[in-house]
Amino acid sequence: MKILNLIIICCLFTTITFAQQKDPKTDSLLVEYYQTQRFAEAADYLKKIYPEPVQNPKIISQLAYTSNMAGRLPDAEGYYQRLYDVDSTSQSTLFSMAGINMRRGNNTKAASFYKRILKIDSTNFNVYKQLALISQSDVVAELGYLQKANHLNPQDANIAVDLSTLLIQFKQEATAEKVIDQALQADTANLLLLKGKAQVSYTLKKFVQTINICSKLLANDDRSSQTISYKGISEFNLKNYSDCIKTFHMLDTTQAQNESSYYYLGMSYKALKQDTKAIFYLQRAIEQAISPNTDTYYSEIADSYDRLHLPKKALAAYQRGLIFGEKPIVYYAMASIYDSNLKDTMNAVKYYKKYLSVKPPVEKQQSYIDFTTRRIVDLKR
Incomplete structure (x- = not known):
């Protein structure tokens, strides 16, 4: 929000400067449009006070930004293209072109603009972050971009979690744990990172640690099926069958029971020699496992x-x-x-x-x- 306000202030300063050159009166209407984020009206007003052909790059930049914020993406792309034709090395223009193409679903074109930024600045964290997002259909490429982003900023929680999750898929659990632990050192109460830590701990079969982390998550109102499952299955593996039953019954209120939870409930009741309940839940597991079709x-x-x-x-x-x-x-x-x-x-x-x-x-x-x-x-x- 602070960044957006700063951008708006800069836009106001530049736009009003040019407006005042055209009209000596303070352009209070344009100020109001920006402050109330009525960008469509602001774009229309800018077009009115700066009719084509517009040559000044600063005015074109304001038209591009305002059109972008108004959701008029074809107009915004057209203005940014004019800026790009003048200076193809401007990182702000390249970022804007990439962002617009992502919003329009053209990820291939967006990636090409991000890669042009890397030729200028190979240490740009945000570029690697966006390229990782674009490359999710290619897990090898996604892994590479996430690793570079994490190297540049190991404290970023989203990157750390995404990278650790992908590393688990590549059977690199120990590395995944290091990634999460490094990010957690900077923010020990980050629930997103704690969920990532629970996933890594569970994958590494560190069941006591998994239970402790999941307990913290539950204490912070995270009652997701994943958190409950990690905790319940860990308790089952430690033969804490009563705890396992109590944990999986948390799903009853959300109606999120599934084949796995029914199985562990059934097997826990069976371990406690409560066979009637064991049969009931194991039958539910069978029903969930078999398609009605x-x-x-x-x-x-x-x-x-x-x-x-x-x-x-x-x-x-x-x-x-x-x-x-x-x-x-x-x-x-x-x-x-x-x-x-x-x-x-x-x-x-x-x-x-x-x-x-x-x-x-x-x-x-x-x-x-x-x-x-x-x-x-x-x-x-």
């Missing part, structure tokens, strides 16, 4: 096998699907395969009867019901 997927696989004239594989797929959900039409499809493809009368009758027994929806499958009823009679003759 699994039976449908197997049915689609079975149908494809049937179309490939592979009836036995189709039947096997239908059978597997029934484990995850029972649908009447599956029994009908199986009966049809036994009946038409395999000429297996006994199994055909069995599955036709099964189809009718599970009460298929009459309004949607009346024709199948009628056919099945007649076909059972025919096959029994």
